Amino acid sequence: MTAREDVDRVRARVEALPDPELPMITLGELGVIRSADTAGDGCVEVGFTPTFLGCPAIPAITEAIEEVLRDCGHSDGRVRHELTPAWTPDLITPTGREKLAAHGIAPPVDRNSTETRSRISVEIGSPTSAETRPGTSAGVRDRTSVETRSRTSVETGDRTSVEIGDRTSVETGAFGGPTSVGLGLGTPCPHCGSQDTRPHSSFGPTRCQSMLRCAECREIFPCITAT
Incomplete structure (x- = not known):
């Protein structure tokens, strides 16, 4: 050898x-x-x-x-x-x-990846405008809801640009045409896969973990804390 x-x-x-x-x-x-x-x-x-x-x-x-x-x-x-x-x-x-996911533990998402970048684009069919603050929602025909940690601007026209923070959930209807929405800035839930997750507690099972809560399945799960 x-x-x-x-x-x-x-x-x-x-x-x-x-x-x-x-x-x-x-x-x-x-x-x-x-x-x-x-x-x-x-x-x-x-x-x-x-x-x-x-x-x-x-x-x-x-x-x-x-x-x-x-x-x-x-x-x-x-x-x-x-x-x-x-x-x-x-x-x-x-x-x-x-x-980790099989044991109900989620590592943080890569904030630099294409899927989780902080700018998404929404294509819709008719102009309107809305500006939202944390905890508010803005209606765009059928339904539009925006949850953010920081102020979010939504400008809706033929092409919509949504500037978001670390975690945003957007559901939107359309005016006369299909809607394309890029989503997913939260840490994915290891139970249901939803990215509509938010902090629950800074204290987890170990010092390198915190606790998150999934708004979709309502499960609370540990997450590896990013340094």
Whole structure:
């Protein structure tokens, strides 16, 4: 076995370790293992980034990695805590996200993705206008409701532009033609898939989780907190 193959074996075993606070997923699926390599002095080093500074699971994860190093014949191996760049929920693998959802835990959505960007476009057929504030609704023929955290402008004509905050739900009728609405800025509910979700409590089962509530199925569920 070459030195590179040996290091790759160490990394594979480390990435297969379960997370102490979220044992349904591995450290690799959580995206906290940043590197595994041979240092200048010949010792094998594993780079580990905690989900947030002060995470109570850091000692347990460090000890588990050190045990893997010893078991692989590297009693002098080291664990390096890499604090920059910081961990973000975007590092959770698709498999990890599926496992979290299966256990009723939702990772935050990627705010930079096309599906969750903060500008959506609505195509309608007849001009009208409405301006809404938080907790208000504006009617556009059949029904239009806009829920936002911040002020939202809705200008409806042949082409409608809706500028929204982090979470918006829009249902709209149409004047003489089909309506196309881009939706979905909330963290998807792991129970029903709705993105009409909102904060419920800052305190969750662990320090890296908060609680959200789904307006569709009315379930309360934990969410991985973005750093």
